[in-house]
Amino acid sequence: MAALAGIAEPVTISYNDLINAKDTLVDPISRAFGSNEDALGIIVVNQLPPEYPSLRGRLLKLAHKFGSLDELVRSKYSDPLSNYSFGWSWGKEIMNGAPDTLKGSYYANISIPGPESAINEDLRKSYREYYGDNIWPSQEPGLEALEEAFVSLGRFILDIGCDLATACQPFVSSQLRDNSVTLSEMIKTSPITKARLLHYFPPPNTSTTPDDEPVDSWCGFHKDHSLITGLCSAMYLSRPSDCPAQPIIVPSPSPSSGLYIKTRGGDLRRVAIPADALAFQIGEALELATDGNLRATPHCVRVGGGSNAISRETFALFMQPDVRRQISTKETFGEFSKRVFAEHYQGIM
Template sequence: MSATRITLGELEAGENDAIVFEAIKSAFGTPDSLGIIAIQLPSDHVYHAQRKHLLELAPRIASLPAEVKASLEHPQSNYSFGWSHGKEIMESGPDTGKGSYYAQINPRAPSELTAEFTAKYPSYGYPNVWPAAQQLGGESLEHAFLGLGRTMADIGVVLARRLDAYLKAKTLGRSDVASFSGALSSPTNCHKGRLLYYFPQTEAESDAVAAAWCGLHLDHSMLTVLTRAITDPSVLDPADKSGLYIQLPSDTQSQNLTNAGNKKDQSVKDEPRFVRVAIPEDCVAIQIGEAATYASNGLLRATPHLVKGSSRSNVARSTFACFLQPDSEFDLGAGKTFGAFSEEILALHYEQQ
C-alpha cells in the first residue's frame, strides 16, 4: 500500500492550500488515516547522497569489535545516546534483532548541560557519543549522521508549517492547538536521530523474527522523518514481506494501544490487521508521533506500527529515523511537558535494564 504522496515543491510553494490540505487530511486527519505521508524530493536534492552515505555506515558500526561498541554505549541516558543492541524492551522481550545508534541532531551547548537538567531529562542531558574516524576507516559518523539529520529536520519543518495552516483552518484559529513549526524550529528542540541496523538472520532464526524486527509501538515524537531502507542484498525476492507495517486505525481503537508503555489491552482477543507501507526511492516519509496527537488535541492521529523481519535468511536492513521533538519544557497539556512524557516512555522501554 502506498502512503499519501506530495512533492516538496508543493509543500514549499504554499500556493494551493486545497492540494496540501487534502494530502494532510488523507494522511493524518481522518479516522482511517495511516498517519504517514511520503514527500517526493527532486533528483538532485542533497538528501539522496547523504542517505546513501550514512546508511552504508550502519553495517560497519554493527561489525565493530565488541569492546569498541561497549565503549559507545550510554546506559545513564537509557541508551538515548550512542550504540545499543538488545537493550530496548518491546512486547516480546529484549529487541535483539537490531542495533541502534542515537544522537542529538542539534547538540546542546556544554553550558546548557547542567547537573539539574541532566538529572531531570537524562535522555537529552548529555553530549553526543561518536566513534573515532579511524575506527570506521577514516569515515566521520558525526558528519554523516548530523548532515542527514539536519536535512531531514528541515524537510519536516516545511511540513510542520503546512500542518499549522491546516490546523488553523480546521479550528478557526483556536488557541489551544500548538504551533508545530514554532515548536520544532526552537533552538532548544530535542530532535534525535536514530541509525538502525537490522541484523541478518540464519534460516532457523528467520522464522522467529519474521513476525517483527521491531515490535508494535507508537513514536512519542511530534514528527518522525524516515528514509527508505537499504537492504543487503539490495534486490529482494518479490515474495519477501519485510518492511514497515502500520496497524489499521479501526483495529488500533479496538486494541486500545497507547504509549503508556505501548502495551495492548490483553482482554481484547481479536487479531489486529496491518498494511505494509513502502517508502518510494525518491521520497522521505513522515509519520505523526504521539506528541503531535496531544498538541493538536487529537486532530492529527499517530498510528501504531512495526518493522517486520524477512522470512528469508541472511537479509540485512539499514535505515535512519529523525525524531522531530520540541523543547523538553514544551507543554503537551494536562500539566505534562514533552521532556517528562518522553522520559516516562523511555523508562518503560528500558525498564528491565
C-alpha cells in the same frame, strides 16, 4: 497467522509543492493524518533535492559498517548514563516483553544550538536521555565520516520536516493545545532533536515458515513519541562470501518484508517508502497535543522470510518539543517521555 494485506499507497506530495504551494496541501495532509479510518498517519515527500540519494546512501552503508563490528568494539560507544540514548544501544530496549537483540541503534542529537542552548545542570541531570553528549566512533577505521554523514542527513530531514510542519499548521492550529507557538516553531527551537541510525541484524535461522512468521518479527509494534518522525526508506545489504568487507545493495528479503502500519481504523497495511523519498509519521506527542485529533499509528517491521544473510539499515529523525513544553493537561513532553522510556527500558531507568 492471518493473511497480510497488500501494499498500501501512502499519501504522497512533492517537495516542490511543499516549498511553493503549501496552501494546496490541506487535503492530502488531512487524508494522511486525519480522522478517516484509512488514515495511515504517514505522508511521503518525493522529488527531493538532488543531494538526498547520496546523503542517504552514504550514511546507511556506514550503519552497516558499524553494525558489523564486534560487540566488544561497538559497546565502547555506549552511554549507560543516558540510559543508552546517546551512541550505541543494543539489547536494552524491551519489545514484545523481551530485550530486543534483532536491531541495534546509534543515537545523536542533531539540534542546531540556539539562544537557549545553555541548559541548567538540574535539567540535564533530570533528562540525561536528551541532554547528553554525542559520541562518535571517529577512531574506528572507515567510520571517521559517520558524524558528518549522520548530522548532514539529519539536518536535511529536519529542514523538510519544518516545512511540512508549516504546511500542517492550518490543519492543526485549531487543535493544538498550546497556540503560543506554531508546530514548526516547536520543532525548530527544540534543543533535543534526536536521530536514530538503525541496523537490523540478519535474522537468525528459524524453522518458522513465512506464513507463520509474526508480522512484527524484526521490530515489535510501537508508536513514536515525537511530534513528527522523519523516516528514510530502508536499505538492504548483503555481504558476499568472497568479499564480506564490500556489502552490496540487494532487494528486500521477500515481498512481505518491511514496514507495517495499523490504520486509524485498525486495519494492517504494508507501506513501501521509495528509496528516493522521505516519509513523515505522526508521533504520540502530537496526538496528545491535539487531544487525539491527530493520531500516532502503531507500526512494526517484518522479516518476511528470505535470506538470513541480509541486514536492514534505516534512519529516523524524531522532531519533538523541548522537555518543558506542556503537551497535555497533565504532562510536559519531558514527563511524557519518562513514561515511554520506563515502558521500553525496564530495569535501566
